[in-house]
Amino acid sequence: MRSSDIVALHSGGASLVLEAGGERVPLWRHLGLSVDARDIPSIYRTRGRATFSMDADRAPDILPLPGDGSFLRAALLVCAKDGKALDLILDCTGIESGHDRLTCDFSDKKHGLEVRVDYRAVSGGFRIETSLENRGSAPLSVQHLASCSLPLPARCERIISWRGRHNAEFVECVEPMPQHGWSRETRRGLTGHGGPCGAYVLADGADHHSGLVFAAQLAWSGDSRIAIERDDEGFWTLQAEALIKPGEVTLEPGSSHSAPPVLLAISDAGRNGAMAIMHAMARAIARWPGGEMTPRPVHSNSWEAVYFAHDEKRIGELAEAAAAIGAERFVLDDGWFSGRGNDTAGLGDWIPDPAKYPDGLARIAERVRGLGMEFGLWVEPEMVNPESDLYRAHPDWALAIDGREPPTARNQLVLDMRREDVRDHLFERLDAILRSAPISYLKLDHNRDHSPSGGSEQIRGSYELFARLREAHPEVEIESCAGGGGRIDAGVLEYVHRFWTSDNIDALARIPMQRGFLAFMPPEFMGAHVGASPSHATGRVQSLDFRAAIACQGHFGIELDPAAMEQQEREKLAGWVRLYKEWRHLIHGGKVLLGEANDGLVWQAQGTDDELLLWVTRAGHAEDRRAQPVPLSFAKGADWQVRILRSAVSGGVLTPRATPFFHDLRDKPHGFAGSWLAHSGLPVPALPAESAMIFHLKAQR
Ligand code: GLA
Numbered sequence: 001m002r003s004s005d006i007v008a009l010h011s012g013g014a015s016l017v018l019e020a021g022g023e024r025v026p027l028w029r030h031l032g033l034s035v036d037a038r039d040i041p042s043i044y045r046t047r048g049r050a051t052f053s054m055d056a057d058r059a060p061d062i063l064p065l066p067g068d069g070s071f072l073r074a075a076l077l078v079c080a081k082d083g084k085a086l087d088l089i090l091d092c093t094g095i096e097s098g099h100d101r102l103t104c105d106f107s108d109k110k111h112g113l114e115v116r117v118d119y120r121a122v123s124g125g126f127r128i129e130t131s132l133e134n135r136g137s138a139p140l141s142v143q144h145l146a147s148c149s150l151p152l153p154a155r156c157e158r159i160i161s162w163r164g165r166h167n168a169e170f171v172e173c174v175e176p177m178p179q180h181g182w183s184r185e186t187r188r189g190l191t192g193h194g195g196p197c198g199a200y201v202l203a204d205g206a207d208h209h210s211g212l213v214f215a216a217q218l219a220w221s222g223d224s225r226i227a228i229e230r231d232d233e234g235f236w237t238l239q240a241e242a243l244i245k246p247g248e249v250t251l252e253p254g255s256s257h258s259a260p261p262v263l264l265a266i267s268d269a270g271r272n273g274a275m276a277i278m279h280a281m282a283r284a285i286a287r288w289p290g291g292e293m294t295p296r297p298v299h300s301n302s303w304e305a306v307y308f309a310h311d312e313k314r315i316g317e318l319a320e321a322a323a324a325i326g327a328e329r330f331v332l333d334d335g336w337f338s339g340r341g342n343d344t345a346g347l348g349d350w351i352p353d354p355a356k357y358p359d360g361l362a363r364i365a366e367r368v369r370g371l372g373m374e375f376g377l378w379v380e381p382e383m384v385n386p387e388s389d390l391y392r393a394h395p396d397w398a399l400a401i402d403g404r405e406p407p408t409a410r411n412q413l414v415l416d417m418r419r420e421d422v423r424d425h426l427f428e429r430l431d432a433i434l435r436s437a438p439i440s441y442l443k444l445d446h447n448r449d450h451s452p453s454g455g456s457e458q459i460r461g462s463y464e465l466f467a468r469l470r471e472a473h474p475e476v477e478i479e480s481c482a483g484g485g486g487r488i489d490a491g492v493l494e495y496v497h498r499f500w501t502s503d504n505i506d507a508l509a510r511i512p513m514q515r516g517f518l519a520f521m522p523p524e525f526m527g528a529h530v531g532a533s534p535s536h537a538t539g540r541v542q543s544l545d546f547r548a549a550i551a552c553q554g555h556f557g558i559e560l561d562p563a564a565m566e567q568q569e570r571e572k573l574a575g576w577v578r579l580y581k582e583w584r585h586l587i588h589g590g591k592v593l594l595g596e597a598n599d600g601l602v603w604q605a606q607g608t609d610d611e612l613l614l615w616v617t618r619a620g621h622a623e624d625r626r627a628q629p630v631p632l633s634f635a636k637g638a639d640w641q642v643r644i645l646r647s648a649v650s651g652g653v654l655t656p657r658a659t660p661f662f663h664d665l666r667d668k669p670h671g672f673a674g675s676w677l678a679h680s681g682l683p684v685p686a687l688p689a690e691s692a693m694i695f696h697l698k699a700q701r
Contacts, residue, residue, distance in 0.1 A: 007095055008037045009102040012124030012277060014266035016102070018062065019043055023091040025061040025068075026104055028151045033212065033268050060233065062104065062117055063090060064149055072237050073229060075130075077143040078113060078251075086111055086140070112136020112253075123280035125265040131258040134251035142249040144241060147218055147259040152201055152228065152236040155212065159228065160200040160271070162516045164193035167504040167537050169485035170516025177201075177236060183227035187243070189414070189450025189458065190221060190482055193502075196489035196520050197224035197240055200271060208271045208595050209633045215267075215274035216240060217520050219285070219490035220260035222459035245455040260491055271519075272593050279522035279592065285493045286525070289475045295584055296498075296524055297328035297374065298577050299557025301443075304505070304536050306561070308335035308342055311356040312364050319364075321563040323371035325570060326577035330368045331376035331443055331479075336361070339388065344411045347383045348390030350429040361437040369438055376441030376479075377433070381426045382462055383412045383447060397422050399454050409448035417461030418454055427468050434473050442469075444496065446482040459491075466495035479527065485513075488521060498555055500527040505559060506535035507542050507550040508619055508690060511602065514553055515594055523606060524588035528554030530573065542690055544569055548576035549648035549692040552587065553604060553615065556580040579646060586613055597630040599623055601684070605634065605697070613645065614695040618687040629681025635674040638699035642682065643669035649691040658685035671700065 005020040006029065017030035017037045027043055043059045058069030065074050067087050078086050090106040093114075100121040107114050114133040119126055128148045134140050156177050161184050162170045171194070175182065184199065186192045198217030206213050216238060218224055223243035228236050242260050249257050263281045267273030288294070300322030306314060310332075319330045338353050340346030346353075352360050365375040384391045384398055386408065391398065398413035400406040406413050415422050433439065444466075450458065466478070480487045481500035488499045501517050504510070510528065517526050528551040534541045551557070556577075562570050580587070586607040593605040593612075600620050605612040616630055644666045661670075662685045672682070684693065 006037050006040060007097045007102060008035075009097070009100075009119050009121055009126070010034060011100075011121030011126055012266075013268065014126070016119055016126060018102070018104075020092065020095050025063050025090055025092055025106065026095065027059045027061045031151055032153060032266060060151060060237070062149060063106065063115065064237075065090065072149070072231060073227070073239060075146040075149045075239065076115065076132075078111075079141040079143055081139055081141070083141075085143075088113065090115060111138075111140065113140060123277065123284045125263060125277040125281045127281065128262045128264060129258060131256060132251060133256040134253050137253055139253065140251040141247055142244060142251060142257055143246060144244055145257070145259045146239040146241045148216075148238070148240055148262040148264070150216070150238045150264070152214060152238055153203060154235045155203040156201050156214075156236060157205070158202045160202065160519075161198075162195045162519070164195065164485070166193055166483045166486070167502065168509070168513075169193045169502045169504075170195050170513045172512065172516055178228060178230055181227060181229045183225060185223075185225045185243070187223050187453070189223060189453050190446060191487045191489045191492075193484065193486050195485070195516060196220075197226050198520060199226055199228075200274060200519060201228070201238070202271070206270050208593075210268070210270045212268050213266070213271055213274040214238075215265040215278055215519070217263050217278065217490055218242065218260055219263060219493070220459070221462070221487055221489050221492045222456050223453070242456050242459075245453070248455045248457060263490055275519055275594070276591055278520055282490055282493060282521050282525070285490055286497060287470070287494065288497065289477060293524060293589065295581075296555045296588055298326055298580060299329050299331055299527070299529065299555070300327035300373070301331045301333055301529060301557055301559045303333035303378075304531050304559040308340065310335055312358070315364055316367055317563065318561055319368045319371055319373065321561060322558065323373055325558070325562050325574040326581065327373055327558065329374040329376055329441060330371075331378065331441060332361075332364070333378040333443065334380075334445075336377070345385050345387035347380055347385040347412050348388040348415075350379065350381070350433060361433070361439070365437040365439060374440045375438060376443060377439050378443040378445060379430065379433070380445040380447060381430060381465065382415050382417055384415050385412050387411070399450060399452050399458070401452050407451055409451075412448055414448065414450050414454065414458075416454060416458070417465065418457045419461070423461055423465045423468075426465055427472075430469055431472055434476060440475060441477050441479070443479040443481055443500070446487055448483070463491070463495070466492070470495050485517070488517065490520070493521075493525075497525070498527050499525050501554065504535070504537035505529050505531035505547075505551075506538040506540050507547045508540060509538060510550050511617055511619055514550070515602075515604070518592055518594065522588070523554050523592060526554030527557065528552070529557040529559040530576070532560045543648065544572055545576075545646075545648035546690050546692060548573065549615065549646065549694060550617070552576065552580050552583075552694070553606065555588070556584070583613055583645075586611060593634050595630075595632070597681070598628045601627070601630060601687075603630055603632070605632070610638075610699040610701065612697045614682075614697055615692050616682075616684050616687070616695065617692040618689060621689045622686065627684050627686045629683050631679065631681040632677045635672075635677035635697070638674045638701055640672050640674060640677060641669040641698045641700060642672055642677075643696050645694045645696045647691075647693050649687060649693070669696075669698070
């Protein structure tokens with residue numbers, strides 16, 4: 001290698017450019033939109049000198065470490081057995097630059113530590129992995145390891161992140177770029193209800209449709225930190241990492257450790273452009289039974305329909321009612337196993353309750369299958385109720401601090417997934433259940449925070465169990481749930497096929513929440529159900545049409561008892577089930593575009609370049625006298641046939657004030673030029689609060 005070499009990796013419309021310099025750690029030259037980096041001068045020829053700076057100038061590199069003239073937060077902190085931090089000196093031992101991969105290897109010769117930073121071009125984005133190997137003779141203790149250390153340009157303006165709690169997932173937060181530092185740290189032992197460790201960073205006045213956007217998410221289901229730090233160099237550095245407890249990760253000689261991957265999307269097509277790359281990268285992770293996603297079946301979930309009050313007869317009736325309106329997969333939720341009459345007991349005892357299911361699960365599963373539906377089952381393997389046979393037999397299996405009663409949450413404790421015997425036991429139980437009946441779906445729940453914490457090894461233990469389950473039962477689809485949306489991330493996505501977005505299925509609450517979900521995951525993974533009205537989570541009353549229209553944006557399901565509905569409502573719900581089935585090929589697997597119009601209207605389009613469904617949604621009361629057209633920037637470049645597929649307007653099909661044009665638009669499409677739709681906008685009728693209209697748009701090319 002020459003003394004100064006430029007290496008680049010391109011993905012989609014973005015480039016990552018490094019300047020290698022012999023044995024020194026490569027320097028960042030560019031992370032952003034696609035560039036041609038031929039003949040760029042070495043950074044040291046253009047950067048100039050600054051006062052009160054190192055004489056031997058050190059430009060920002062990909063693995064900042066103290067002692068090397070870098071004053072950023074160290075990407076890596078490793079200690080010796082006596083607890084002393086090691087002064088690492090990393091020499092670059094090799095850079096391999098290929099078409100879709102750039103790998104940099106480093107070695108600290110004194111301590112025998114090898115470090116690898118691996119950048120891959122994946123689905124238009126970058127997947128970054130950092131790993132360590134101890135080739136020395138003494139054990140090393142890893143205190144922290146950033147999964148990435150990325151420069152963000154001075155043009156960045158805002159950070160979009162999400163926070164949340166049970167029943168209020170994905171609350172969007174918009175903050176200016178920090179003058180010092182910004183961080184989002186989670187310490188509850190699981191991903192959390194604010195969504196994955198990740199953020200969108202917006203530059204150049206970016207919005208949903210245009211402008212430079214960086215989006216990152218860590219593929220990890222445990223405690224994490226994402227931080228953006230401003231150094232006086234004049235730009236920002238983003239680091240993301242899984243938090244490691246001191247002493248937790250010991251690298252014995254010969255062993256290795258990998259930080260969870262980071263998914264990075266860079267786009268100049270605004271938030272929607274970055275979101276599309278995120279979706280593509282998430283889709284590349286999912287491993288579907290049979291290799292490919294099948295049409296996402298309509299779910300019927302027993303939870304809000306019957307809660308714990310079920311037995312074989314009751315569930316049989318519920319399944320019949322669900323099948324009659326078109327459900328395709330029936331999920332028997334909590335309450336089926338021994339001792340589980342309520343949430344105070346039973347977790348851990350994974351055998352069917354003989355009082356409720358005297359012959360096990362096979363008979364009810366067969367009955368459900370006989371109705372033309374798949375049979376799915378709820379489990380919460382990582383948990384135990386003190387009031388259970390499992391806990392009585394193994395009180396030492398729960399996470400606890402010696403000499404102290406561990407605190408319960410929802411009357412339960414967390415099993416210590418770091419223990420092999422715990423994992424073996426859980427695998428044996430789950431495997432036996434799956435073999436006992438034709439079960440093709442598991443809803444894998446996790447209903448509390450970890451206190452005390454099991455650290456990052458707890459998460460790795462859970463992953464190991466899930467991997468073993470998937471290997472033994474590759475045909476079984478799995479849903480990740482954690483008190484609703486507490487475990488939605490690209491780490492657990494390796495093992496699952498659906499996320500339960502929230503226990504809050506109030507359609508009004510779901511509008512912003514589902515948009516937050518879509519920042520990280522595509523809609524086919526987004527569990528979205530029609531619940532009862534009043535909503536069990538919020539007490540709000542909403543029309544069936546409105547509830548169903550919002551649920552149709554994701555992987556649709558029902559979570560109520562259709563038999564308890566008025567005949568007319570039941571038929572209406574069956575109509576929504578038909579609509580979802582007819583259009584799911586467009587709703588899932590394609591692109592998603594989000595936008596905002598004036599006076600509180602939001603819109604969302606899902607489909608292909610040539611055909612989309614468009615939701616125009618009004619949550620609150622309009623303040624303006626008339627509805628203004630909705631500009632659809634994506635429509636440029638084609639003529640479109642537009643029609644109304646369904647109106648979910650509380651109090652009627654369309655408002656009495658809607659003009660005949662809109663009534664006609666239900667039966668007959670109208671042709672619009674793309675430029676009109678993009679720059680003037682799609683005319684929409686005045687909508688009352690809590691309504692949605694679903695349009696169908698087809699390009700005429
Ligand atoms: C959690 C889930 C719900 C349901 C209950 C059962 O709250 O999010 O969907 O499965 O547990 O106890």
